[in-house]
Every structure is written in C-alpha cells, then in structure tokens.
Amino acid sequence: MKILALQFAALASLALSFSCEKVIDVPLNEADREIVVEAVGRNFIGESFVLLSKSGSVYDDGGFEKITDAVVTVTDQDGVEVIFTHDPLNPGKYIAPTFEALPNSAYSLSVVTSEKTLSSSSITNSLPVLDSLNYILIPPGFGSEDTTFLLFYNFVDNGDETNFYRIKAWVNGEAGSNYYIGDDVLGSGQPTSAPIFGTEIKGKDTVHIELLSMDQDTYKYLSTLSSNLTAGPFGAVPANPVTNIDNAIGYFGVYMVDTMSIIMP
Amino acid sequence: MQKLLWSAIFIFTAFFSFGQDKVTLSGNLSDADSGEDLIGARVVVTELPGVGALTNDYGFYSLTIAPGTYTFVIKSLGFETVTMEMDLTANKTFDLEMKVEGKVFGTVTVTGEKLDENITSAEMGVDKINMKDIENIPVLFGEKDILKTLQLLPGVKSAGEGSAGFYVRGGSADQNLILLDGAPVYNASHLLGFFSVFNSDALKDVKLYKGGAPAEFGGRLSSVMDIKMKEGNSKRLSVSGGIGLISSKLTIEAPIVKDKGSFIVSARRTYADIFLRLSKDERAQNSILYFYDLNAKANYRVGKKDRIFLSGYFGRDNFGFADQFGFDWGNATGTFRWNHLYGDRLFGNTSIVFSNYNYKIKFGGGDETFQIGSEIQDINIKEDFDFYINSNNTMSFGGNIIHHTFRPGEIETGSDIGFVLNDIENRYSLESAAYISNEQKIKKRWKVVYGLRYSNFTQIGPGNIFSYDVDGNVNDTTIFGDWEPVSSYNGLSPRLSVNFSVDEKSSVKASYARTYQYIHLVSNSTSSSPTDIWVPSSNNIEPQVADQVSVGYFRNFFDNMLEFSGEVYYKDMRRVIDYRDGAEVTLNPTVEGELLYGIGRAYGIELLLKKRRGKFTGWVSYTLSRSERKFDGINEGAWYAARQDRTHDISLVGMYNFTDRLTASATWVYYTGNAVTFPSGKYELDGQIVNLYSERNGYRMPEYHRLDLGVTLESKKFKTVLDPVSGEEQQIEKRFESSWNFSVYNAYGRENAYSIDFQENAETGQTEAVQLALFKIIPSITYNFKF
DSSP: OHHHHHHHHHHHHHHTTTOEEEEEOOOOOOOOOOEEEEEEEOSSTTOOEEEEEEOBOTTOOSOOOBOOSOEEEEEETTOOEEEEEEOTTSTTEEEOTTOOOOTTOEEEEEEEOSSOEEEEEEEOOOOOOEEEEEEEEEOTTSSSSSOEEEEEEEEEOOTTSOOEEEEEEEETTEEOOOOEEEESTTTTTOEEEEEOTTOOEETTOEEEEEEEEEOHHHHHHHHHHHHHHTOSTTSBOOOOOOOOSBTSEEEEEEOEEEEEEEEOO | OHHHHHHHHHHHHHHTOOOSOOEEEEEEEEETTTOOBOTTOEEEETTSTTOEEEOOTTSEEEEEEOSEEEEEEEEOTTBOOEEEEEEESSOEEOOEEEOBTTGGGSOOOOOOOOTTHHHHOSOOSEEEOOHHHHHHSOOGGGOOOHHHHHTTSTTEEESSTTOOOEEETTOOGGGEEEEETTEEOSOOEEGGGTEESOOGGGEEEEEEESSOOOTTOOSOSSEEEEEEEOOOOSSSOEEEEEEOSSEEEEEEEEEEETTTEEEEEEEEEEOHHHHHHHOSOHHHHTEEEEEEEEEEEEEEEOSSSEEEEEEEEEEEEEEEETTTEEEEEEEEEEEEEEEEEETTTEEEEEEEEEEEEEEEEEESOTTSOEEEEEEEEEEEEEEEEEEEEETTEEEEEEEEEEEEEEEEEEEEEOTTSOOOOOOBOOEEEEEEEEEEEEEEEETTTEEEEEEEEEEEEEEEOSEEEEEEOTTSOEEEEEEEOTTOEEEEEEEEEEEEEEEEESSSSEEEEEEEEEEEEOEEEEOOBSSOOTTOEEEEOOSSOOOEEEEEEEEEEEEEETTTTEEEEEEEEEEEEEEEEEEOTTOOOTTOTTGGGGEEEEEEEEEEEEEEEEEOSSSEEEEEEEEEEEEEEEETTSGGGOOEEOTTOOSEEEEEEEEEESSSSEEEEEEEEEEOOOEEOOEEEEEEETTEEEEEEOSTTOEEOOOEEEEEEEEEEEOOSEEEEEOTTTOOEEEEEOSOEEEEEEEEESTTOOOOEEEEEEEEOTTTOOEEEEEEEOOSOEEEEEEEEEO
C-alpha cells in the first residue's frame, strides 16, 4: 500500500502544480532524550547487530549521542546467551561475530545501560525462499529518457504460518529508500510476484534483492515507521512507530533472509 | 422503545383532533416563468392576524380556518404579491403561478423566504444560501460552488485550503449528512477536494442544519445539508451553460407536457488534462486528470393529487498515468419520489433512494493488471407525511429503512499476474427510523417545534464476524448466515426548538437535539482521500451519540434590511472514533481492531450581521469556538484540541450592484490555524531520520487569511424595437442572456500553509520546517449564457 501512497502523492503533486514551498521558522518544544534501540538479528553469521543512541533536538544537526557502555545480551529459547560487544570502530554499535539466527525460534534481548534496563523479544518463522527474479523492459519516455527495467521478485508464501515480509533492493550497491512491506493476509499460501516500483534500474546495473521474513511486532514497527516517514498532507497522521521495546524506542527484530542478485542485460 | 413511540403518536393525534366546522384552502405555488415550485412561500389571512401557511419543499400549502370571506395575501420574496378576496365555505384547492417581481427594473433576488423569516421561524442553527449569491461570490478557478460558499457562514469551517470538506460546530467532516434530493452523497469532493460534486446550475435550494435538525433527519452527529435539485422548466425549452478556465457545463430544461411535467439535464466536465498535455514535463504529459458529473431530473403531474419525480446524479473523477496506473472514484445516486395528497391536509411523499460511492485503483495494463476496488451502497425506502392539522399545528411523521452494503476491498488480477488475492468480506446492515414532530404556534409570541426520532441499526450476515482483544488483535471469529442479526443498536432522539418573539423585530430561540451516527468514515491521512472507507457499527463499534443545546438572539434592523443573529452552542459527543498509532486503513480485513473510542466536546459563539437589500449586500460572520477530544491511549488520556478546533473564524462578504449589469464582489476570510502534531525531537533508525512526537495536536498551523475579488458583467437585458402600429420605441426583454465573470482568488498572494514538513536540507543536512502553500494568485474568467 505504500506504493499506492507514493503514486498517489506523485499525481497529487501534479494537481498542486500551482504550489510553492518555503522554509519557515517554527519554534518547537523539547522532548526528553529517549534511548533508541535498533536491534537486528539475521540468519547469516556475524550480520546481526544492535545500535544504541539517544534522540536529539529537531533543529540540532550535531549528530546523535551514542551509547557505548551498555551490556547487550541476546538469549534464545534454550537459554543460550550471546553477548554483543561494543565495536570501537563504530560507536554505538554492538556485534557478536558468531551469532546466527535460526528459523522457528524465539529470542529475547536485554540491554543494560547506566540509566536503565531495556528488554524485548522476537520470534522467527520458516526461511523464505526467493524463487526467481524477472523483468520487463520499459521503453524510453515513461519517466526516464533511457530504457529502464521493472524488476519482479517471485516467491511462494508458506501457507502454514502467518507471514510478514519486507523486500529490500540495492542497485550497484546503493540501497533504495522505499519501504516495501506486506503481510499474507490476502494471499496466504499463494505464489507472489510483485515489482520493485520507484527504483530506477538501467542496463548493466547489478541489482541485489533481499526477502526478509519477520514477526508481527517487527512488521508493526516497520509499517508504522514508514507511516511516520511519509507523514504529510497525503500521508498518515503523525505518530511514533509502535515499539516492541520496554522502556525505550526503536525495535528488536530477528529476520529470516533470502537473497538473490541479477545483472541486467 | 417501539411501544413508547406508538403511544407518542397516539397522544399526538388525540391531542390534535379537531371539530369539523373548519374548512381547508390548499394548493401549489410556483414560478410563472419556469414552473419551478416555490419553497417557503406564504399565504396569510388579513382578517386573522398571525394565521398563515408556508409552502413545503414541493410548493404545497394547506390552511385550515373557520368558513367565511377572507382576504388572502400570497407572498414570496422576489415575486409580485397577490391579494385576493375569497369566499371560503367549503374545502377548496387554489394553485397560483407567481410572477417575478419588478422584472423591468433589473436583477431580482430569488428566494422564497419572507424578509423576517429569521425572526419568526422556530428554526435556529440553520444556514441558507441564496443561489444568486453563489453566482457572484468569487471562488477558486471561477468554479462556483455551494460547499465553498457555505463555508463563509458562521459555524461552518473549511476543512482546509482547497478542500470541499467542511466542519460544522467542531464536528468532523464525516459527521455531516449531505443529501441530494434525499440521497446521501458519501464523497462530496472532486479532485481531492478542490471542488465539490455539486454543479450549482442544477440546484434549486440548499439548507444546512447545524444543530436542532427536524426529527425527519438523522444518522449523522453534526449537521444535515439538504440540497434540492431544480425540477426543470415546465413552460418552455431553456438552455444555459458556462465556459470556464478549467471546466465547461451545459444545462437543458424543458417541459415534457406543458404545465404537467418537465425535465432538466445538467452536465459538467473539466479539462485540466488538456493543459497537462501541453506541459514540458513528461510526467505531466502522460497524466490523466479530469472529472465530470451529470445531474438529471424529471417530474410529472399525474393528476390533481399525484406527482412523480425521478432524479439522479452521476459523477466520476479519473486520475491516471499513461496505461500503467489508473485511479477513479465517484458517486451515483437515484431518487424516485411520489407525492400524493390524501385529502386537503395530508401530504404524503414516498421515496425510493439509491446511493453508491466507489473507487477503483488499477496497476498495469492488458493481462498484467491488478485492481483494487471499494464501495458503499444504500437502498432506502422512505415515507414522509405533512399533516396540516389547523392553522396553529403542522405535524410531520414518517419512517424509513436503509439497506447498507459495505465492500471494503475487492481485488481483481489479470490472467498473467501470477497470483491470486482474496477479497475482504462484505458487511451488511439495516438502518431504520420512525419519527414524529409537530410545529405549534402558541398564542402570538411562541412557536415550538417538538419531535421524537427512534432509530435502529442492525448489523446482519452473512460473514465471518471478528471479536478483538484490548490491543486490537482478533481473539474470536463467529460465522453468521444470510440476514442473521449480528448486533443491534437503538437510539431515541428527542428534538426541541422554541421561538419566543420579543417583538416584531427580535426573537429569542433555544434548541436541543440528540443525534446518533451508525456509520463511520475511517481515514488515516491528514487530508481526506477518496480511499477513506466507511465502516458500519458492529459487534465491536458502537454508534456515536451527541447532545447539542443552543440559545440564540435574532434581531432585524431598518425594516428587515439588516439582520443580526448570535447563537451559543454546546455539544457533547460520545464514542467518537480515532485510530491506533500507525493504523492500516486500506485493505485491512481487521480494520475494526485499529479503532479507538473516546469522547468529545465542542462549544462556541456564532455572530452574523447581514445586509440583505440595497445596492450593497453581504455579511460579516464571526465564530469563536473550541473542539476537543479525549481518548485512552492518545495524548496520555488528556483532553487535546481536535483537528477541526479553530479559535477564531471570520468571513466578510460584500457584493455591490453598480448598475443592472455590473456587480462587484469581495470576500475575505481569516481563521486560526488548525491544531497539528509537530515533532519535539528526532532520532536515527534504519539509516533514516525519524521524527519523535510528544503531544497530539499540540501545535498550530500559521493563521490563514485570503482575499478574493470578482466582477460579473451581464449582457443587456432589453432591446429597443419600434412598435409597428404606433411607431413608438419599446423595450423588449431579450431571450438570450449572457454574463462574463472575472475573479481573482487570493488577491494579495498570501502564502497560506497547506502543510508543514520537517525535513533535512539535501545540501546542508540541516533540519528545516518547510511550508507548502497551494495557491498564490489565481485569476480566472468564466462566460455564462442562458436562452
């Protein structure tokens, strides 16, 4: 549905071609500094990480304060604890080089900072499988002067479980900024084929696709995060994303990921 | 509850039983030029001060008095008054076609209303618009619009720049019942709200009840807008039209059988898409962007006592991009009406009403398509009676039943798309009501309208009906069969309006009304969108309820030339709806789990000073108000300003007739900015800067103000010819009339904020507040003609 919102906003902006923008001065209140957690588990060894920082003022662009002295632990359903240690090369980032998330498992996160203790949990589904990538040619004139490609990803949803997905795309190593997320409420157990809208793909480009499966809380967080990022006249009512962390903002999500790459002709 | 209602009806009828020593004069009043019925024209009896009758929406009047010889005076503003003596010994029918007043002297103001109607009527909280004013008041792109003009009256607020949505007395936009010939119009906006769906050429009368609506109306919390289409000229063929900057329109009206029946067809289409094709921007060239609408109505007088009407509206917006993407939406309504006179004093009206609103979004072309659709459809059967008991009492009663069908999401995929998606299940419900109301004159100074409305809403199967836990997750599913009741709600709405005439020039009025709303618009975007969906009350959603009290003082000055009114209101709302943070509204089968329920309160004072006659006419309106909401789970459970909360709202409207042919007009509006939510902090996540919000609607948009100017130049209305017999010069009315309208929207180019976004400057990385303003100065020109 986010794709729809994008298209809709693009067309609406046409209707508003009489409009004009300017920067104005809006004095704002100062919210209390909050601890921000971005805890990401993945099924590839060493790719999991936890980022800890603090929120800042809207007009302050001096960067965000990083939390470097926390104790971060991830525990699986069997009680096996893995400690994520602070990476001095990346302030605020905690890593565990041996950690690998497994399908159909449950994980809990504990973060102890000098101020407070935070906790959260996340579960994983079965591993999703990307079947193939295919594309159609878009002749010049449709939004671009060159021939471009509309890339489709294909996979079959697992009908035995409720699934939530995110698709991420990188073109020549550069990540797209759009959020493609969806659940299987309307297509449980069905083959799915959908295009990567809004990312321009040209000849000889290398496109890397990740299909991520996640639990409902993570999906809720990402969908409300994407609403937060697109707030505006045609977007959602401004609201904070729905966090699954006790005592802080941000989220803890363990993803099951499948990847596939293609070099365009 | 039903028992109570029937006893009430019994008491009413028993109370008003009357002796048989009286006689009734009844009939129809219409315009001699066009044959259109006159609404609100009056028949008064000179010998009996304070005794008279008003025509209803179909031009019918009925007056019951003791037999005798009387002088009847028949008046309607803008028409020549007719005085005649009549010997009334038995019941009598008298129809009259009234001539337009002072035609030779130029412009006339056509409204049925008597000059001191505002003082004498028990109605309060009612805004009326003169259709002639609509033609002169300058509007965006010169596209005259009743919804825009109504927003210049006190208590009615624009939902924002370029929005046809409106807020009445602190209520939300979906709490307004908009009726076109009795059919609800579910989405009254074209082009994302820049224009309303109402083509004013096809309209005859508009009335907006802001509170204290008659018991006949119900189903929405805040207001009722009752719009009536023209019946069509029953005297001769008449064609009118207009060519404007962004749209053109044409109206044809003619008799079916002269004086017995007539029809009107009115069509309008925009052509902004033609300009888009001229654009250098490729994206614009490939874009499709237009709307059209069609109004049609026919009526036929079957006999002395029967008349039938058939009317319909069809409108559609089309939005698209090449053949890759299409988005269209629109309303269709149809009304069949049968007026029947049961004797001289009982006027009956049977209506069958159809209304549909739907949208479709299509991606891709050929066999590779993916289409989403959503729809709400009503079929309504309604019976209304006006019973003219005697010259002091007019009773209305009736009832209706509506069958609602809600189709939240229908999904179609082309054969090559490779996957199937399931539709979201339809929902069905029945909404029914019965009402009785009486308008009673008590002595010379009091007029009271009291009534009772009983309503029922029943959600029916078939369907899988979900129950939710406190977090909005489904915890139970029950399967219901066809027509099987799922949940049911009842509502009893008392209505009361009292008018005390202090003297001939002033009156004090008070009113109370309770209203129920059973269907709710769910929208999670800041501005209204065609994809907002209507959801019915259900096992999870209780109906919204409001109680409103208002008190007003009305006074006319200088022989009714100046009219002043001041009204104070307080509205208490319960079970109003908002959404959980980040709610997914579109294509969500469990959307009911995303809703939160709370309470609301709105109060304010509305002042209006209007000059009604003379070369200069116009009004000043001012509203001071507050509208607040309280929800568990929003703003930590504390009261917060509703989006429609606006402290000050001022409108100035002036029109000046320089000559018969030249009219200039100006409007100026000012209002406090809407309550909005701005961030109070920010943080970094997933490589993006995310806003941190603290309190809901804790900030204000900048104040809004705007001046619009307009000039209307009409063609000469008369031509000079030589009388072939006498050789004298004579003035003959020309059949062909035309006018040019020039207008400037936002004349001093104020950049009013449409939205404010906090975003990073792409070059400096600095977070900035970026204001988007929609329209600077928009001049426009329109040519109108009629023959």
